[in-house]
Every structure is written in C-alpha cells, then in structure tokens.
Amino acid sequence: MVHPSAEAAGIAIGDRVVALDGRPFIPISHRSDAELRPGVPSRYEIEKPDGRRFTAELPPVPIAELYRPFDSLVHGLLLVVAIIYLGTGAVVYWLRPERSGAWALLLFCSTLAVQLAITLHTDHIPGATLHLLVNAPLIGATTFHLFTTYPMQPGWVVRHPRIQVLPYLGAGLLVALSLAEGRLGLPPGLCSELAFFYMASLVWLSLGILAVERRRHRDGPMREAADVVTLAAVVSFVPVLAVFLVEWMTQKPYPFYLALLWTFVFPVAVGYGIVYRQLFDLRNVARSSAAYGIASIGITGAFALLITFADSLVSDFGVSTRSAQVALLFIAILLFNPVRDRMQSLADRFFDRDRAAYRVAVREISEAMVSMLSLGEIADRILVALTDTMGVERAIVLLVEDEERMLRPIASRGEWDDAALSLEISSDHPIWKQLWMRREDLTRSDFDDEHDLESREACRDVYDTLEVELLVPILYGVDLLGVIAVGRKLSGDRLAGDDRLLLRTLANQSSIAIENAKAFDEIAKLNETLEARVEERTNELREIQGQLMQAEKMKSLGQLVAGVAHELNNPIGFVHANLQLLDEYVQKLTDAQAQGADTTRIREAIAKLILRSREGTQRVKKIVQDLRTFPRMDQAEIQEVSLHEEIDRNLALMEPRFKTRIRVEKHYGDVPRVRCYAGQLNQVFLNLLMNACDAMEEGGTIHITTRRIPEGVRLEFADDGPGIPEEIRSRIFDPFFTTKPVGVGTGLGLSLSHGIIERHGGRISVESEPGQGTTFAIELPLDVSLVS
Structure with missing residues (x-):
C-alpha cells in the first residue's frame, strides 16, 4: 500500500527505498525507526524498477494512519498460529517430558511463535525489528536441535551430544554483535544480514541432515516419521518460499504473511509423532496435505497478485484500495473451500488406487x-x-x-x-x-x-x-x-x-x-460322541425291545397255558384211558385165540379204541403244531403264507377262552397269499383276539373280515364290547399305556403290534364308539420285501 503523500511525490508500488537521510536503508534494522522524528521530513532515495533513481522528502506518517483492518485481521490469525505453535510445544513437553524430542520441539515452537507474532506489524510494535533480528539465529539453532533429535538422532550426535550446543553459541554471538553494532562501528545492516544468513544456513543444514539420516535408515522403524516431518515441512513452508520466489522474480512485494497461516501443520505433525510414536499414515497425510497445500498456494498466489495490482485495477472506477482489498479477501475466503475440495478429489484419485x-x-x-x-x-x-x-x-x-x-x-x-x-x-x-x-x-x-x-x-x-x-x-x-x-x-x-x-x-x-470354526469342531466332536452314544442306546433299546416283546409273548403264552393245558389234557386223558382198555382187550384177544373162541367182537372193540386214540392224538398234534407258530415271531425270514390259515391257527389256540360265551364270525374275502414275517403277524392277531376276549367278559361276538384293496389286503377285527373312550383313544398305541389293573396288563401289546405292522409297511388304526364296540383295521402290502 502506498500512502497518499508518497503517491503525490511520485512513489508507486514496486519502487525500492535505497537510502534514508543519506545512509543505506536496511529494511530490518533496529536503528531505522529511532531516527524518525514527528514533523521533521526525511529524505528518501527511491529506485524505480527500470533503475532510475530520484529523491523525495516525506514527513513521518503516524501509525494510526497506517492502520488497516485487513492487516489487523491477518495479524490476529498469525497470532492464533503462534499460539498453536507455543501450545503444541508446551503440551507435548508436558505429556512426554522424558523425551528429548519434546524439549527440542518446545524450543523450536517458542522461537517460531515469536516470529509469527511480530512479523507483520514490525513498524507498529515497539522494538519489533530488534526482536526479529535477535530471534532469527535462534530459529536456526532450534531447527538444528530439533532435526538432530527427532525423528532420528545421527550417530555423531549420540557420540558427541554437545554438538547441539554449538548453534546456540553462534546465535548468542550474533545477538551480542547486533546489540553492540553501533558501538563496534560495524557496517550498517551487516548483523541483520549475518543473522538471516545464519538462520537460513542452519535450516538448510538441518533439512540435509534429515534427508541423509532418512536415507541411511530407510528400512528402520522411524523412516515413516522422517517422511512425515519432511512432508509437514514442505506443506507448511513451501507456500512461504513460493511467495518469496515470486517477489524475487518480479521485484515486487507480495503478502507472504498469508502463506504463514498454514505453517501450523508442522508442529502438530511432529508433536503427534513424539507423543504417540506410532507408524504414521503418510498416505492419508499426503492426500490431505496435497489438497490443502495446493489450495493454499493457489489462493495465496492469486490473492497476492490481485492485491499487488489492486490500485491499477480499481483506480479507473473510483473505488478505494482498502475496499478492494476487503472485497478480494472475501473472494479468497469463498474460493478456498471449492478449490480445496477439487484438489482433495484429485488427490484421492491418485492415492486411493491401492x-x-x-x-x-x-x-x-x-x-x-x-x-x-x-x-x-x-x-x-x-x-x-x-x-x-x-x-x-x-x-x-x-x-x-x-x-x-x-x-x-x-x-x-x-x-x-x-x-x-x-x-x-x-x-x-x-x-x-x-x-x-x-x-x-x-x-x-x-x-x-x-x-x-x-x-x-x-x-x-x-x-x-x-x-x-x-x-x-x-x-x-x-x-x-x-x-x-x-x-x-x-x-x-x-x-x-x-x-x-x-x-x-x-x-x-x-x-x-x-x-465359528471352534464351535463347529465342538459340535462335530459332540456329534461323534453323540452318534456313538445313540448307537449304544439304540442297541440297548433294541435289546430291551426284544426282551419286552419276549415278555409280551410269554405273557400271551401264559394266558394260553390254562386253556391249552385243559385242551391237551382231555385228549391225552382219553387216549390214556383207551390204552388201559386196549391192554385189557389185547389180553382177552390172546386168551380167546388160545381157547379157539370167536374174537370178532374183541377185534372190533380194539379197532374202535385205536380209532378214538388216534383222534385224540390228532387233536394233540394240531394243538402242538399251532403252538409252534407262536415262538416264530422273532424269525427273520420272509415267508409266503395264507393269512386265513394264520388267523385260523390263532383261533384254534384261543378256542379254550372262547368256550360257549364268545362266538367268532369269519368273513373271509378272496385275498392272495402274502410275503411277510408270519410269526410277527401271528403275535398281532393273537394280541387283538385276546384284547377282544378281555373286552367281552360277559360274552359277545368277534367279527373277522378280510378283503383285497389296491395297496394289498385289509384285515378287520371287530368286537361288540363296551368300546374305547374318546379321551384315551389316541393313546392306546403308546408304550406302557393300559386301562387294565396293575399286574394284569403291561401296556405293550398294542404298541408292539403297531411297530410290527409299520415294519411291514402297513398301517393299523382303531375305530370305536362307547357302547358300540371296537374295530381294529390292518392294511398290509402283498410283499414286505418290496417295502423300502
């Protein structure tokens, strides 16, 4: 910005002050402001961009007239950045006081915080130029201290730690020379030039040491931290260097202080690394830093160019320079986020391929x-x-x-x-x-x-x-x-x-x-043991079932014993009596033959006795043959039998129980022979007939019906007993369920019968109404071997 009095004297943006009151002008010097006296004009030697020089006398301008809201805003933001520097250094040292890097970062952040706090308003803050001059070599010393401590300490520093003190000694010497510059008679500006040369040399030396150590430890655990420190330095300080480069190339002043606003990235990144010592996510940092860095450089450069040429751009339209600067600031703020987002998108595309x-x-x-x-x-x-x-x-x-x-x-x-x-x-x-x-x-x-x-x-x-x-x-x-x-x-x-x-x-x-795999293994192991246990239990149940079936068979046999024994006793007793008579008749026949008497009547009597005995033995034989079918229920061979013959055989065994009080009516249809386990079916028939007898204690009629059906044959065993109540009808096939008194029924007969019919591939069902009798219906296939 050019003051109106300077404009009137022919001074424009881009002109350079060569001398002040006959002495070489040094921009950063603690002596310059001391020689300005209110109301007394000073003589300025000005050099134009084309090399022409002229002299102008201008009175000192009060600081109040140089006050610009825009500069104050930027200065406030720089103070915030300075606070971030100082706060970061203090927090990191408070969290990790035992780490040497934390102390080095605190010193570095302190010197940078001073530089940022006074770099803009050096003319407004008393003694600011002196502080800048003193602080410059300390920046170099603290940078050397930081980069030779963190992230990697060179071997020669480990062996000779006092080397880190030498830059501080050099900085102290330069500070002493600057304070005594006048008394020592040193050339004007020499100390300021030495201070900034010393600072720049140490900064570049520190970066070089970092690069060398990073290369030497490229496979070490701290290489990533070195990458982040380097990247953070580039993101933080490249915009500032870019503005300085533009100034040098164009020989025009630019607002480099705007680029200083983004330097807070460096202490935050380094402080994080010192505190957590984690592997850095360099890719994410690079992605975000690239977007912010490019956006910062682009906006800063464009804004600097616009500010530089603001006077010439708006003078023709009668707009004040201050208003143009404020407008340009708002434009820069509005443009930053869109540009940043666009750069972020491009960076994401580049970095997100993996x-x-x-x-x-x-x-x-x-x-x-x-x-x-x-x-x-x-x-x-x-x-x-x-x-x-x-x-x-x-x-x-x-x-x-x-x-x-x-x-x-x-x-x-x-x-x-x-x-x-x-x-x-x-x-x-x-x-x-x-x-x-x-x-x-x-x-x-x-x-x-x-x-x-x-x-x-x-x-x-x-x-x-x-x-x-x-x-x-x-x-x-x-x-x-x-x-x-x-x-x-x-x-x-x-x-x-x-x-x-x-x-x-x-x-x-x-x-x-x-x-999940462990759970599956446990389930598999349980299944293995479970299968063995199931097999074991199945075998036990099979044995128990066989025992129960045998017990039920013995029970049925026991019920038959009384009637069968009586049935066998009659013909045997009759035969025994006939044998006694036969013995007598044989003796009479012998005597008659010896005496020569007529033996015709004796022979006829003997023939009758033998015929009656034969009838008795035939009855015994038939009963025995019928009984022989009963033990065959465990026979595993499939036989082709006539169901009618099997039913009749069971009826013959049950005849003693029928006597005169129970009548059997058979309604046999034209049914073919079937291939089945005959002994097991005889067990079913016998159980149904016995249950019918038990249900009709006062007498009644059993109806047995057979007929052909498409699926095989159907057998029905009906009685006219009292029937089965509805509430227990669904349970009659359950094992051990019985309505008979304890000791009379086991509750296994119908359950075993149900299992036998199912193993034959058939079905057994019951129909009953109270007071109307009960009918058991059996449906059997013609060939059990064809049943899967």
Whole structure:
C-alpha cells in the first residue's frame, strides 16, 4: 500500500527505498525507526524498477494512519498460529517430558511463535525489528536441535551430544554483535544480514541432515516419521518460499504473511509423532496435505497478485484500495473451500488406487470366511490376503490352543526359520498381556516406554525371533484368539495406515470365523460322541425291545397255558384211558385165540379204541403244531403264507377262552397269499383276539373280515364290547399305556403290534364308539420285501 503523500511525490508500488537521510536503508534494522522524528521530513532515495533513481522528502506518517483492518485481521490469525505453535510445544513437553524430542520441539515452537507474532506489524510494535533480528539465529539453532533429535538422532550426535550446543553459541554471538553494532562501528545492516544468513544456513543444514539420516535408515522403524516431518515441512513452508520466489522474480512485494497461516501443520505433525510414536499414515497425510497445500498456494498466489495490482485495477472506477482489498479477501475466503475440495478429489484419485484393491480384498475375504469351518483354512486365507493384496514378504498366524493356553503357529507364508515356526507364547508372557490389554496392533517401538526392563526385553525378543514388523491381535469379546505377525513389504515400504486398517479388518473378520470354526469342531466332536452314544442306546433299546416283546409273548403264552393245558389234557386223558382198555382187550384177544373162541367182537372193540386214540392224538398234534407258530415271531425270514390259515391257527389256540360265551364270525374275502414275517403277524392277531376276549367278559361276538384293496389286503377285527373312550383313544398305541389293573396288563401289546405292522409297511388304526364296540383295521402290502 502506498500512502497518499508518497503517491503525490511520485512513489508507486514496486519502487525500492535505497537510502534514508543519506545512509543505506536496511529494511530490518533496529536503528531505522529511532531516527524518525514527528514533523521533521526525511529524505528518501527511491529506485524505480527500470533503475532510475530520484529523491523525495516525506514527513513521518503516524501509525494510526497506517492502520488497516485487513492487516489487523491477518495479524490476529498469525497470532492464533503462534499460539498453536507455543501450545503444541508446551503440551507435548508436558505429556512426554522424558523425551528429548519434546524439549527440542518446545524450543523450536517458542522461537517460531515469536516470529509469527511480530512479523507483520514490525513498524507498529515497539522494538519489533530488534526482536526479529535477535530471534532469527535462534530459529536456526532450534531447527538444528530439533532435526538432530527427532525423528532420528545421527550417530555423531549420540557420540558427541554437545554438538547441539554449538548453534546456540553462534546465535548468542550474533545477538551480542547486533546489540553492540553501533558501538563496534560495524557496517550498517551487516548483523541483520549475518543473522538471516545464519538462520537460513542452519535450516538448510538441518533439512540435509534429515534427508541423509532418512536415507541411511530407510528400512528402520522411524523412516515413516522422517517422511512425515519432511512432508509437514514442505506443506507448511513451501507456500512461504513460493511467495518469496515470486517477489524475487518480479521485484515486487507480495503478502507472504498469508502463506504463514498454514505453517501450523508442522508442529502438530511432529508433536503427534513424539507423543504417540506410532507408524504414521503418510498416505492419508499426503492426500490431505496435497489438497490443502495446493489450495493454499493457489489462493495465496492469486490473492497476492490481485492485491499487488489492486490500485491499477480499481483506480479507473473510483473505488478505494482498502475496499478492494476487503472485497478480494472475501473472494479468497469463498474460493478456498471449492478449490480445496477439487484438489482433495484429485488427490484421492491418485492415492486411493491401492485402497480400492484393499476394499475388494476385504469384501472377498468376508464372503469367503463365512463358509470356512477349518482353522487352517482360515489362517491360509488371511495369509493369501497379506501376501497377495498387501505385498507382504512374510506373515505367520498364531492361534491359541484352549487346553494349554498357548499361542502356536498354525500357518505361515514366506521363509521362516525353525525358531519362528516352533515359537510358543504362554498366557503369562508379557507380549500376550500387552496385546490383550491394549487391544491394538503393536510394533517393536511401542515397548520403548515400558518401565519394566525384563518385560520390555521379552516383548522385543518375540519381534526378533519372528523378524516381523507388526503384531495384530485377533480378539473376540474379551478373549485373545490369536495373533497375525506381519513382516515388511516386498517394495521395502513400511506398513502404512491403510495397511494396518486392512490388518485390523482381517483380524476382526477372522475372529468371527475362528470362533465359528471352534464351535463347529465342538459340535462335530459332540456329534461323534453323540452318534456313538445313540448307537449304544439304540442297541440297548433294541435289546430291551426284544426282551419286552419276549415278555409280551410269554405273557400271551401264559394266558394260553390254562386253556391249552385243559385242551391237551382231555385228549391225552382219553387216549390214556383207551390204552388201559386196549391192554385189557389185547389180553382177552390172546386168551380167546388160545381157547379157539370167536374174537370178532374183541377185534372190533380194539379197532374202535385205536380209532378214538388216534383222534385224540390228532387233536394233540394240531394243538402242538399251532403252538409252534407262536415262538416264530422273532424269525427273520420272509415267508409266503395264507393269512386265513394264520388267523385260523390263532383261533384254534384261543378256542379254550372262547368256550360257549364268545362266538367268532369269519368273513373271509378272496385275498392272495402274502410275503411277510408270519410269526410277527401271528403275535398281532393273537394280541387283538385276546384284547377282544378281555373286552367281552360277559360274552359277545368277534367279527373277522378280510378283503383285497389296491395297496394289498385289509384285515378287520371287530368286537361288540363296551368300546374305547374318546379321551384315551389316541393313546392306546403308546408304550406302557393300559386301562387294565396293575399286574394284569403291561401296556405293550398294542404298541408292539403297531411297530410290527409299520415294519411291514402297513398301517393299523382303531375305530370305536362307547357302547358300540371296537374295530381294529390292518392294511398290509402283498410283499414286505418290496417295502423300502
């Protein structure tokens, strides 16, 4: 900005002050403002951009007339940045006072905070130029101190730590020379030029040391931190350097102080690294920093150009320069976010190419792990993702064995020695406790602050044994299920934030899959034991069933014994009596023959006795043959039989129970012979006939009906007893259900009959109404061997 009195004297923007009151003009000097006296004009020698010089006398302008709202606004923002510098340094030192980098950052931030606080209004703040002159070499000294301490300390500094004191001694010497410049008779401006040369030299030297150490430790754990420090320095200070470059090229002043507003990135990034010592997400920082940096440089450059040429742009329209500057400031504010967003979008496209591959990998792994039920398969899938997607040279998965509570390798990729593959980590190992308590991925440097020396060394030994860079815990709820140990990338790059995010996602996905696999294994083991137990119980039940069937058969046989014994006793007794008579007749026949008497009547009597005895023995034989069918119910052979004959055989056995009070009516249809287990069906027929007899104690009629049906044959056993109540009708086939008194019925007859008919591929049903009797209907296939 050019004051109206200077404009009237022919001074324009771009002109340079060469001398003041006959002495060379030094822009930053503590002597210049001391020689300006109110009301007394000073003689200025001015040089035009084309080299022409002229002299102008101008009176000093009061500071109040130089006050500009825009400058005050920018100065306020610079004060905020200065506070950020000073606050960051103080907070970092308060949090980590034991770290040398925290002290170095505090000193650096203090000197930069002073520079930012007074760099704009040097003419308005008393003694500001002197403070700038004194502060400049200290900036160089603190920069050297910081960059030789953090992120990597050079070996020669470790061996000779007093080297870091030398820049402070040099800065102190320059401060003393500046204060005594007049008394020592030094050329005007010499000390200010030396101060800024000293500052610039140390800054460039510090950056060079950082670059050399970064190259030397390119595979070390702090290389990423060095990258971030370098990037933060570029983002923070390149805009300022760009403005200075434009000034030098155009020989016109530009508002470089606007670019200083973005320098707060540097202390924040360095302070974060000192406090947390984490692997930096350089890709994300670069992405955001690129967007902000380009937007800052672009807006700052455009705004500076517009401010420079504001007078010539608006003079023709009669608009004041101050109004134009305020308008341009608002335009710059409005343009910053759109430009920043556009740059952010371009940066995302450039940096997110690997992220797209990671997202695809995570989706594929998530889909694949849903169906994985083997721990080895899950571990192999994790390793494939690490080596193929992330480009990791080696990785290994360790899982916890529940019984011994021991971490052991289950799968690996890459080259591993025997010590790594045989590593065992018990639950009381410090690394186990750290992974379980912190619940985050850990590097070797995360244990640098561990106060317990033994614990720290034990944790480091795990990293050294496995030769890995990162350990990622696999957690499920509060339990540690395993660990993913990851080595370096094939490219030589360290694991960035995106890589660690993928690893955490893999660990989370695999924890669910591992838990599912363990549950499946437990179920499989239970199934194995369950199958054995079921087989054992089935065999026991089969034996019990056989015993029950035999018991039921014996029960039925016992009920038959009384009637059958009486039935057998009659013909046997009759035969026995006939034999006694036959013995007498044989003696008479012998005597008659000896005497020569007529033996015709004796022979006829003997023939009648033999015929009657034969009838008795035939009756006994028939009863015995009928009884022989009863024990055949366990016979496993399928036979072709006539159902009518089987029913008649059972009726013959039941005849003693029928006597005169129960009548049997048979309604046999034209049914073919069937292939079946005859003995088992006889058991069913006998049970139904006995139940009918039990139901008709006062006498009645049993109706037996047979007929052909499309599916085979149908048999019906009906009685005219009291019937079955509806409330128990659905339970009559249940095992052990009976309405008979205790000791009379077992409740197994109908249950066993139901099972026999079902094994034949048939059906048995009951129809009954109280007071109207009961009908049991049986449907059987013609050939049981064809039933699946």
